[in-house]
Amino acid sequence: MFSRILTVAGQEIRIGIRNRWILLATLILAVFSLALALLGSAPAGTLGVDRLTITVASLASLSVYLVPLIALLLAFDAICGEVEKGTLLMTFSCPISRTEFLIGKALGHTLVLTFALVIGYGLTAGLLVGMGAGSTAGLTDFARLIATSILLGVCFLALGYVLSSLTRQSGTAAAAAIAAWLVLVVLYDLALLGALVANPSGVFASSVFPYAVLLNPADAFRLFNLTALGASELVGGMAGVSETLPFDPRFALVSLIVFVAVALSASAVLIRRITP
Amino acid sequence: MNTSSLLVENTSKNFAGFKAVDDVTFDLNAGERVALLGHNGAGKTTLFKMILGFLRRDGGRISVLGAEPGSHAARSGASYLPEAVAFPGALTGKEVLTFYARLKGEKPALALPLLERVGLADAAGRKVSTYSKGMRQRLGLAQALIGQPKLVLLDEPTTGLDPISRQNVYELIGEIAAKGATVLLSSHALTELEAKTDRILILSKGCLVADDQLNQLREQAGLPIRLKIWTKPDAVQEVANQLGSTRMNGRSVELDCTLDEKIQALSAISSLGNLVEDVDVHAPSLDDVYRHFSNTAQKEA
Structure with missing residues (x-):
């Protein structure tokens, strides 16, 4: 087994290396995080906060956009692409169970993502430490960011597998993946903020909003990282929410794990129903 | 307990009211090479997918090596080459074969000599995207031979191959059948199958219309042997009269006869002496036999 x-x-890893997927993802993460770290260096001295910590705060926002996109791009083709090429017929005629196949894909993609995040963000952390701008506490923040980014990535990998087993053509799956990214990463936040602005003191703001944030892995990720940094005073925005939450912000981490479990189980059920 | 490698009994499959496979029954024994013939859409691939457990049958029974289709036991003993496979182009032939060997629980070192047997030893280290169509098909065939399967299902293994590659494919099929494996291959390239298969199944619009050896099928079809007699110039009419034929064509006369009458007809022709220049004998080809069974079934329906 x-x-x-x-x-x-x-x-999956071998294919990721051959078609330069890993290289590309690593490069994107490295370039964006370096840019953020270097451009965001101005306020560090005045606030007297560790520069690594500030960078982690900006990188958390970067992760919310980039990591789901990379994960969806890795995953959308995983099942319907192989149906289209005919390789799934051959693979499923071998003595491998469909769940094993799915777990194998998820493991391979997770390792690809892990590599890209560790190297991409690690370069930035290394550079900051090398410039004498980091402390041990800052490095812990960095490690937490990378670990939770991987978890966020797995959420969207699993979502990608669900979409990939629901569609028959990889073109359709690609469109669905982009739509999922747009809704969860961009529109969901806008809708929540809109509702908040419309009625800042109503029932929605006090008892629906906090749970709505938990439901979306992208928001749960941001909430957990920013509150864990204690950086709400640094970044403002959604992080300011944490003081008014009716639950421990660490629940956000649980919510991510639950999301992975539900989405992976759903794709395991769906992949059984596929006729390759 | 049954001893057949593959048993298909009264199996049917409907797709939204359309009968893709209609009450098909046959069984295959160890070491048999069997060809499944049928026009496009006759239900060949649907039948394969039911045998592999990918599609649920609507009725009947299928037993693969004594096990339920799609079960672990069935998948361990059987192998499959789908029609038109696109392997991941970024990997090499050797990597693809290693991947499938591992999935089938076979040591890659034992599977790799298969690349040599299908003539891909030199290309083993090259990316699959650089392979020709024939090379990809041969890589797929090597995949289907990993771990000495007892039942090998090949969906159109020779489509798109040049004559020499086809020859190689049939040689390989002969080898594996000689080792006791049952080979079921589908095809619509008919004439190339002569003398290369032990038995022929003909599927027409989902129904199994024939199941026998080729020469038996020829006999059942009762198709005439066609003799074409080339004559001396100006002797066409005379030869036609002598042989009792009405079909003339410039310098040749055509004559149909059964197998029993063949020798008699030939001696009648040779008795015409120097009026005749040459004789062609056309036994009905597999194409003719196939068309006969396919048409008969469609008329009945």
Whole structure:
């Protein structure tokens, strides 16, 4: 069982290396995070906060946009693409269960994502430390950011598998993936903010809004990271919400894990119903 | 307990009222090479997918090596080459074969010599995207031979191959059948199958219309042997009269006869002496036999 899962995962990683996917994702993360770290260096001295911590705060916002996109692009083709090419017919005629196949894909993609995040963000952290701008506490923040970014990525990988097993053509799956990104990462926030602005002291703001933030992995990720940094006074925006929350912000982490479990189970059920 | 490699009994499949496979029954024994013939859309691929457990049958029974289709036991003992596979182009032939060997629980070192057997030893380290169509098909065939399967299902294995590659494919099929594996291959390239398969199944609009050896099918079809007699100039009419034929064509006369009458007809022709220049004998080809069974079934329907 494990050897079959590792075989599928290994193939995904190999393909990721060959078609330069890993390189591209790493490069994008490195370039954006370096830009943020260097351009965002001005306020560090005046606030007297560790520069690594400030960078982590900006990178958390970057992750919310980039990591789901990278994850969806890795995952949208995973199942329907193989149906289209005919390779799934061959793979499923081998003694491998569909769940094993799915776990193998998820493991491979997670490792690809992990590599890109560790190297991409790690470069930035290394550079800041090298410039003498980091402390141990800042490095812990960085490690937390990378770990939760991976978890956020897995949420969207799992969502990508659900979309990929619901569609028959990879073109349709790609469109669905982009739509999912747009809704969860951009429009969801806008809708929540709109509702808040319309009625800042109503029932929505006090008892619906905080849970609505938990439901969306992108918001849950941001909430957890910014509150964990204690950086709400630095970044403002959504982080200011944390003081008024009716629950411990660490619930946001639980919400991410629950999202992964639900989405992966859903795709495991859906992939059984596919006729390759 | 049954000893057949593949047993299909009264199996049917409907797609929204359209009968893709209609009450098909046959069974295959170890070491048999069987060809499944049918026009496009006759239900060949649907039948394969039911045998593999990808599609649920609407009725009947299928047993693959004594196990339920799609079960672990069935998938461990059977292998499949789908029609028109696109392997991941970024990987090399060797990597693709290693991947499938691992999935089938076979040591890659034992599977890799298969690349040599299908003539891909030199290309093993090259990316699949650089392969020709024939090379990809041969890579797929190597995949289907990993781990000495007891039942090999090949969906149109020779489509798009040049004559020499086809020859190689049939040689390989002969080899694996000689080792006791059952090979079921589908095709619509008919004439190339002669003498390369033990049995022929003909599927027409979802129905199995024939299941026998080729020469038996020929006999059942009762198709005439066609003799074409080339004559001396100006002797066409005379030869036609002598042989009792009415079909003339410039310098040749055509004559149909059954297998029993063939020798008699030939001796009648040779007795015409130097009026005749040459004789062509056309036994009905597999194409003719196939058309006969396919048409008969459609008329009945």
